Amino acid sequence: MLRSVTPDMLDPNTPADVVIRAEARRPEMDPTLGIPVNLQSTGRPRHRLVTLGDSLTQGFQSGAIFNTSLSYPMLIAQELGWQQQFRYPTYGGPGDGLPLNLEKLVRLLAERFGDTLDWWEFAPGLVVVREFLDQVEDYWERQAGSIAPDPSAPIQHNLAVYGWDLRNTLSRNADLCQDVIAANPPNDDFLQQIVENANERAALRVLNSARDRQGRSLSPVHAAAALGAEGTQETGEGDGIETLIVMIGANNALGSILTFNVVWSGPGYDDMSRNDVYTVWRPIHFQAEWERLVVEIKRIRARHVIISTVPHVSIAPLARGVGKKTAPGSRYFPYYTYPWLDNSSFDPKKHPTLTGQQARAIDSAIDQYNDLITASVRQARQEGRDWYLFELAGLLDRVAFRRYLEDPAARPSWWEQVGGAYPLPAALQLLSLPPDSRFFQSNRSGRLQGGIFSLDGIHPTTIAYGVMAQELINIMQLAGVPFYEPDGKTQRTGPIQIDFVRLIQQDTLISNPPKALASGLSLLGWLDRNFNIFSRLLRSNL
Numbered sequence: 001m002l003r004s005v006t007p008d009m010l011d012p013n014t015p016a017d018v019v020i021r022a023e024a025r026r027p028e029m030d031p032t033l034g035i036p037v038n039l040q041s042t043g044r045p046r047h048r049l050v051t052l053g054d055s056l057t058q059g060f061q062s063g064a065i066f067n068t069s070l071s072y073p074m075l076i077a078q079e080l081g082w083q084q085q086f087r088y089p090t091y092g093g094p095g096d097g098l099p100l101n102l103e104k105l106v107r108l109l110a111e112r113f114g115d116t117l118d119w120w121e122f123a124p125g126l127v128v129v130r131e132f133l134d135q136v137e138d139y140w141e142r143q144a145g146s147i148a149p150d151p152s153a154p155i156q157h158n159l160a161v162y163g164w165d166l167r168n169t170l171s172r173n174a175d176l177c178q179d180v181i182a183a184n185p186p187n188d189d190f191l192q193q194i195v196e197n198a199n200e201r202a203a204l205r206v207l208n209s210a211r212d213r214q215g216r217s218l219s220p221v222h223a224a225a226a227l228g229a230e231g232t233q234e235t236g237e238g239d240g241i242e243t244l245i246v247m248i249g250a251n252n253a254l255g256s257i258l259t260f261n262v263v264w265s266g267p268g269y270d271d272m273s274r275n276d277v278y279t280v281w282r283p284i285h286f287q288a289e290w291e292r293l294v295v296e297i298k299r300i301r302a303r304h305v306i307i308s309t310v311p312h313v314s315i316a317p318l319a320r321g322v323g324k325k326t327a328p329g330s331r332y333f334p335y336y337t338y339p340w341l342d343n344s345s346f347d348p349k350k351h352p353t354l355t356g357q358q359a360r361a362i363d364s365a366i367d368q369y370n371d372l373i374t375a376s377v378r379q380a381r382q383e384g385r386d387w388y389l390f391e392l393a394g395l396l397d398r399v400a401f402r403r404y405l406e407d408p409a410a411r412p413s414w415w416e417q418v419g420g421a422y423p424l425p426a427a428l429q430l431l432s433l434p435p436d437s438r439f440f441q442s443n444r445s446g447r448l449q450g451g452i453f454s455l456d457g458i459h460p461t462t463i464a465y466g467v468m469a470q471e472l473i474n475i476m477q478l479a480g481v482p483f484y485e486p487d488g489k490t491q492r493t494g495p496i497q498i499d500f501v502r503l504i505q506q507d508t509l510i511s512n513p514p515k516a517l518a519s520g521l522s523l524l525g526w527l528d529r530n531f532n533i534f535s536r537l538l539r540s541n542l
Contacts, residue, residue, distance in 0.1 A: 027394025043232030066097025
């Protein structure tokens with residue numbers, strides 16, 4: 001481990017308010033932060049679970065939002081015995097999701113051409129991919145997928161939208177999304193066949209029914225407030241939400257990894273019409289946005305509130321470390337680039353890249369974000385509010401394979417004190433190959449590595465969403481939230497445990513790995529070289 005910051009760790013373009021750290025922030029293992037709260041409440045809130053967040057909460061996987069019935073909020077709702085009442089958006093279409101389901105495409109290619117794409121199948125492969133992209137684009141831009149949901153329907157309980165940051169959660173709504181779509185009519189471009197305005201189209205399925213009594217469109221946080229204002233089932237007064245989960249902030253830094261370009265926030269960081277040029281928020285700007293969000297969260301009538309820390313985005317295997325670590329005990333590689341580029345094929349002058357110094361600066365900024373988030377939970381508990389901290393950042397740090405698990409010298413000083421490597425559920429450990437955080441690879445013999453992140457290298461697999469759900473359930477039980485059998489009436493006793501054996505079967509990447517993702521990620525590299533798929537997906541707020 002490295003205990004002190006040395007000059008070689010510093011990137012000269014890092015703003016002064018970013019405090020560079022030699023090691024990652026120590027996670028807070030007690031969700032209560034050691035502060036007791038004497039909660040006195042009566043009645044049954046009308047809404048047992050409401051969630052605010054981004055792709056991690058919406059249920060994004062493998063380049064698309066599609067399997068929302070297996071998002072962590074839905075997994076929690078099932079354990080609550082409230083799955084029939086929990087409202088969430090769904091996404092289908094010919095490509096099973098929006099904007100592009102990479103797993104569906106990989107399986108289609110394997111079905112047509114077998115395990116690999118040989119050189120003589122190059123032209124036919126191009127035709128199949130183009131036809132698939134065209135079908136998906138037509139469905140969402142011109143066919144049934146382009147029709148906005150009923151605005152008079154009840155407000156959704158899962159109010160997360162992929163790609164959204166703090167400001168979006170505060171201010172963006174369905175009418176603004178409709179305006180963007182109307183101002184940018186789709187163009188059936190033969191060469192650029194990724195769904196245009198995919199993010200706005202996805203958001204409409206979440207927010208088109210989020211409206212006040214006058215029909216005015218509401219942002220996610222104000223939609224949650226409207227649900228909270230509905231009060232208890234008995235009187236219509238008091239807390240309308242039993243548990244509110246807030247997991248937002250990753251997209252205030254994730255753009256730097258998605259684009260391999262660090263642009264620190266500046267003027268207009270809080271202006272949605274111009275802040276897309278920034279890929280990572282300076283801590284002073286994140287603080288200003290976070291404090292505004294905390295004010296709004298406190299206005300929501302929620303009995304229990306769980307707030308998540310922001311994960312270190314450089315752990316996501318989309319950004320693969322290449323080269324030899326510059327110093328023993330360092331957690332960073334000299335460069336980060338696409339996972340299909342290895343040490344022999346990577347050229348920093350040719351390929352998209354971040355330096356190790358830039359990755360450290362981004363993660364150091366996120367550590368400051370998480371200090372702010374932790375402080376807000378601490379203050380809320382001191383005020384008597386039943387708020388809890390979910391250490392998602394610490395969880396992902398403790399499963400980071402290439403960063404810590406295979407390099408014990410890089411582990412931070414707090415590693416053993418918090419329990420060392422994260423203990424995956426027994427059913428996952430009993431798999432023939434336990435899941436890890438490397439980029440997913442498989443062939444005809446099965447999964448070769450990975451299993452925590454899906455095929456886009458950013459978002460979790462279904463089993464990993466299950467791990468998140470389990471940790472949140474543990475916090476909810478700590479808060480005294482009752483859980484019921486599927487009938488919604490018979491209260492359950494003892495620890496509530498996700499059935500990971502069942503979840504493994506529902507996770508198609510784990511139970512039936514694609515046979516065409518051979519070692520070297522040749523197929524995904526082929527897709528990106530010929531269709532620029534990853535670059536276009538990532539720049540469309542993936």
